[in-house]
Amino acid sequence: MNALAKELNEIIAKENPVVLDMLSDLGKNLFMPKGIVTQSAEAKDKAHKYNVTIGIATDENGPMFLDSVYQCFTDMTPAELFPYAPSSGKPELRKRWLEKIKHDNPSLSAGTSLPVVTNALTHGLKLIGDMFLDKGDTLVLPDKFWGNYRLTFSVIGNAEIATYNTFNDAGGFDVEALLEKCRESARINGKIVVILNFPNNPSGYAPTAPEAKAIAEGLITIANEGTKVIAVTDDAYFGLFFEDDVYPESIFGLLAGKSDNLLAIKLDGSTKEHFVWGFRVGFMTFGNTNNSDQSTMMGALERKLTGLIRGTISNCPHSSQSIMLRALNNTEFDAERAAKVAIMKGRAVSFKRVLKENDFSDQFDYYPFNSGYFMCLKLKKVDAEELRLYLLDKYGVGTISINKTDLRLAFSCLDENDTDDLFRIIYQACGELSK
Numbered sequence: 166m167n168a169l170a171k172e173l174n175e176i177i178a179k180e181n182p183v184v185l186d187m188l189s190d191l192g193k194n195l196f197m198p199k200g201i202v203t204q205s206a207e208a209k210d211k212a213h214k215y216n217v218t219i220g221i222a223t224d225e226n227g228p229m230f231l232d233s234v235y236q237c238f239t240d241m242t243p244a245e246l247f248p249y250a251p252s253s254g255k256p257e258l259r260k261r262w263l264e265k266i267k268h269d270n271p272s273l274s275a276g277t278s279l280p281v282v283t284n285a286l287t288h289g290l291k292l293i294g295d296m297f298l299d300k301g302d303t304l305v306l307p308d309k310f311w312g313n314y315r316l317t318f319s320v321i322g323n324a325e326i327a328t329y330n331t332f333n334d335a336g337g338f339d340v341e342a343l344l345e346k347c348r349e350s351a352r353i354n355g356k357i358v359v360i361l362n363f364p365n366n367p368s369g370y371a372p373t374a375p376e377a378k379a380i381a382e383g384l385i386t387i388a389n390e391g392t393k394v395i396a397v398t399d400d401a402y403f404g405l406f407f408e409d410d411v412y413p414e415s416i417f418g419l420l421a422g423k424s425d426n427l428l429a430i431k432l433d434g435s436t437k438e439h440f441v442w443g444f445r446v447g448f449m450t451f452g453n454t455n456n457s458d459q460s461t462m463m464g465a466l467e468r469k470l471t472g473l474i475r476g477t478i479s480n481c482p483h484s485s486q487s488i489m490l491r492a493l494n495n496t497e498f499d500a501e502r503a504a505k506v507a508i509m510k511g512r513a514v515s516f517k518r519v520l521k522e523n524d525f526s527d528q529f530d531y532y533p534f535n536s537g538y539f540m541c542l543k544l545k546k547v548d549a550e551e552l553r554l555y556l557l558d559k560y561g562v563g564t565i566s567i568n569k570t571d572l573r574l575a576f577s578c579l580d581e582n583d584t585d586d587l588f589r590i591i592y593q594a595c596g597e598l599s600k
């Protein structure tokens with residue numbers, strides 16, 4: 166049992182052991198991880214200079230937003246706000262989102278289900294766990310993964326997490342390590358669930374076109390050799406691609422319709438893509454397994470998923486679905502979004518520039534990054550948690566420690582002009598700690 170869960174159980178037992186006995190096995194195992202959320206909360210209090218902890222995008226006025234979204238708040242009819250939305254989501258929004266998926270992913274030639282609305286991506290991930298992972302099944306992840314996966318799939322769910330090396334020595338995505346881990350995990354019970362999260366949190370890496378193709382071809386081969394492969398794309402940061410060689414689509418398009426042993430599932434949503442973190446609008450879309458008409462099977466999977474939503478949260482908020490539908494149909498929307506993405510790109514480029522212009526190599530290197538909200542430093546001399554606390558207390562700079570060596574910095578919430586100063590402070594703090 167996790168030490169934090171134990172601690173909570175002891176507190177409950179001290180007050181009333183009967184209440185502890187009342188908890189289910191899951192209830193006893195539950196805890197709130199001291200991960201990114203706790204570190205961000207600490208930074209909120211103390212990071213008076215720079216706060217590069219948070220998974221949102223900000224500018225000098227606060228959270229970034231698109232005008233075509235914000236204007237809806239003065240302009241909505243009661244019917245768009247107050248009634249229940251269907252458990253599978255607002256039908257017009259589901260259709261509109263499928264159009265968007267097809268538009269953004271020209272490589273997608275296979276049929277799909279209609280996207281089902283989820284309470285954003287975290288909920289979609291939990292639904293995947295409930296629908297596809299039994300106790301003992303393996304979830305294959307890179308060793309750089311969003312920490313919340315552990316809570317969702319391993320603490321609340323019962324899956325075994327198997328990780329592989331994220332990057333190879335050439336500074337690219339370690340496709341071979343991914344495929345080898347899939348083959349190895351498949352030997353246990355002939356079934357794997359693999360999450361492909363690009364752009365990746367925490368590293369900010371998305372594959373190049375050859376890497377994306379190699380990942381897809383490798384998974385298709387493993388499926389054709391007899392393993393049941395459930396390939397989930399976590400496209401939370403979709404479209405935030407900052408370098409020309411990045412594959413600009415979701416790998417979902419390369420996987421759908423390619424093997425009867427391979428079910429591709431796309432998780433995406435407005436949260437990060439459209440700068441509406443609190444709206445909780447996400448989608449889950451199944452891809453056909455072959456090129457015949459599988460609309461009946463897709464409909465059945467949609468209904469199963471809808472039943473799961475109905476039996477757990479009943480339905481997702483109507484108001485935010487209505488707003489996103491309106492915003493997506495606003496002719497200004499794409500241009501407004503492109504302008505924000507350009508700001509994010511400017512920040513990523515400024516991080517790259519500072520890392521190129523300065524020699525920080527006695528204290529840290531950095532992992533490859535080309536997309537998303539974040540990048541990670543690889544520390545050489547000081548412990549990441551020690552550095553995080555030191556930066557916070559001495560310099561008012563909030564960062565996230567991922568493990569002993571990796572420090573995550575969110576360029577999504579730092580003005581481009583502050584990049585030099587941020588790195589100057591981090592480098593100086595490393596020097597002071599390692600003296």
Ligand SMILES: Cc1ncc(COP(=O)(O)O)c(C=O)c1O
Pocket residue numbers: 220284285286287288311362365366399401434436437442447
């Ligand atoms: C990789 C990844 N997937 C999913 C999510 C969850 O997104 P949402 O807020 O839509 O639940 C996050 C949020 O940080 C994330 O980083």
